[in-house]
Amino acid sequence: MRSALLWGSRNKWLEDQFRRRRFAQRAVQRFMPGEDAEAALTAAEALKARGMPTILTELGENLTDLQAAGGVTRDYLALLERISQRKLDTQVSIKLTQLGLDLNRDAALENLLTIVGRAGEYGNFVWVDMEDSSYVDVTLELFRKARAERPNLGLCLQSYLYRTAADLESLIPLQPAIRLVKGAYNEPPSVAYPKKADVDSQYLSLAMRLLKGDARQGTPPLGFGTHDVRLIGLIRQHAEAIGLAQDGFEAQMLYGIRREEQERLVRSGMQVRVLISFGAAWFPWYMRRLAERPANVWFVMKTMLQ
Numbered sequence: 001m002r003s004a005l006l007w008g009s010r011n012k013w014l015e016d017q018f019r020r021r022r023f024a025q026r027a028v029q030r031f032m033p034g035e036d037a038e039a040a041l042t043a044a045e046a047l048k049a050r051g052m053p054t055i056l057t058e059l060g061e062n063l064t065d066l067q068a069a070g071g072v073t074r075d076y077l078a079l080l081e082r083i084s085q086r087k088l089d090t091q092v093s094i095k096l097t098q099l100g101l102d103l104n105r106d107a108a109l110e111n112l113l114t115i116v117g118r119a120g121e122y123g124n125f126v127w128v129d130m131e132d133s134s135y136v137d138v139t140l141e142l143f144r145k146a147r148a149e150r151p152n153l154g155l156c157l158q159s160y161l162y163r164t165a166a167d168l169e170s171l172i173p174l175q176p177a178i179r180l181v182k183g184a185y186n187e188p189p190s191v192a193y194p195k196k197a198d199v200d201s202q203y204l205s206l207a208m209r210l211l212k213g214d215a216r217q218g219t220p221p222l223g224f225g226t227h228d229v230r231l232i233g234l235i236r237q238h239a240e241a242i243g244l245a246q247d248g249f250e251a252q253m254l255y256g257i258r259r260e261e262q263e264r265l266v267r268s269g270m271q272v273r274v275l276i277s278f279g280a281a282w283f284p285w286y287m288r289r290l291a292e293r294p295a296n297v298w299f300v301m302k303t304m305l306q
Contacts, residue, residue, distance in 0.1 A: 044056065053091075069107065154223070180203065250270070
């Protein structure tokens with residue numbers, strides 16, 4: 001089912017059919033508060049009141065028009081201003097293909113630096129998302145260039161790729177902020193672990209490496225992006241064993257997924273940062289969310305019957 005959902009995330013015919021169905025919007029609302037930035041900011045304010053900082057990301061990837069990429073850049077500049085005005089503890093996260101990477105690397109880098117520079121003026125922070133495996137090398141290249149100019153920039157790494165342990169070691173001298181996730185693209189077994197147990201094992205191994213002093217020195221709190229409470233518990237136990245304060249790392253979890261667990265972790269003293277997505281280009285992202293936990297398909301089916 002996971003493979004089928006990931007295949008479907010790139011199927012334009014299926015996207016068109018799904019968007020036409022009246023139940024689609026209701027189903028998507030489980031994972032995003034709305035398509036516009038105002039809905040995302042309102043959700044961030046509500047989470048702030050419950051002790052949870054946030055990350056906002058505008059959905060969309062693989063743009064084929066540099067003017068559109070410029071529009072996304074302006075969207076993020078406006079979003080950063082509104083975050084500052086509302087005094088939210090809210091970072092932003094972007095995909096380089098939103099900024100024109102498929103068209104012009106220099107333009108994508110310029111757009112990235114513009115966003116990160118404005119975030120720095122507001123005392124804010126920007127994350128670069130990792131996309132599918134074909135983009136890893138260029139993402140690392142542009143991240144290194146941007147990070148050399150702007151310190152308020154972090155990077156997402158995916159534990160399901162065989163190469164990630166080596167990539168992490170190459171990045172550690174930069175002392176960057178890292179968000180560790182499992183990965184949500186349909187990758188071949190030649191580049192990624194096909195078995196969940198192996199992905200989880202590498203995730204834990206990478207997490208242990210990140211918790212070492214040379215990996216986390218000088219960075220903002222480490223971000224562990226997972227809803228796997230077993231892994232979160234093991235990471236937390238190790239952090240306590242080495243004397244790392246609870247503000248030195250955080251669980252980063254998606255809006256609408258395991259909400260009760262998010263609340264429980266906050267009550268127990270752990271910092272939880274919630275990633276809120278918004279935007280009209282939600283179909284590929286939504287299908288990947290279903291693929292991460294195929295049991296969510298039952299939720300969609302129930303929604304169809306309401």
